[in-house]
């Protein structure tokens with residue numbers, strides 16, 4: 087169920103930073119998404135390709151769909167016609183495939199590069215050195231407009247804050263040489279307050295507004 091009061095609370099917290107809320111609606115029903123839509127939300131995040139495609143067909147066409155998790159290259163073609171922002175591009179192979187499918191669809195697709203900032207081995211993403219080596223001009227149908235990261239799943243707020251600070255500094259550094267860079271996507275239900283306190287301008291929040299999955 088969509089939690090209207092949590093939603094409004096989060097909006098008040100994001101306003102001073104002018105941060106964008108992406109409502110993570112994976113595994114949530116069409117009805118729940120429509121309730122959120124009626125409250126004014128337009129940015130929704132999904133991380134299963136099939137689910138995203140079927141929801142896109144059923145729901146209003148002014149929704150901006152974000153793909154937020156690990157995306158397999160062979161599935162890019164299904165979302166390329168409509169996806170608003172692919173958050174979490176984590177390999178060169180994927181960049182190449184997105185560029186190819188964007189070209190086929192005569193689109194420029196916006197993407198964020200995922201940076202590995204957590205201590206856990208399992209989280210996807212580039213490291214700093216790899217990010218700095220990426221040459222955007224090789225992907226003319228992609229607009230690399232920022233970075234995304236997931237902090238460690240931990241109660242250690244100092245650790246989480248330091249991971250976010252690290253990504254913020256990398257973002258600032260990229261901005262000096264690439265003027266299209268404008269999105270710093272970090273923060274989820276459990277850690278978004280820390281993320282916005284250090285400069286996040288896009289948070290991806292699911293359970294806090296839609297309940298547990």
Ligand SMILES: *Cc1c(COP(=O)(O)O)cnc(C)c1O
Nearest residue numbers: 110154155274275290291292293
């Ligand atoms: C599921 C998910 C979220 C949202 O998680 P919550 O803890 O429910 O807010 C954010 N980002 C990514 C990449 C996710 O997969």
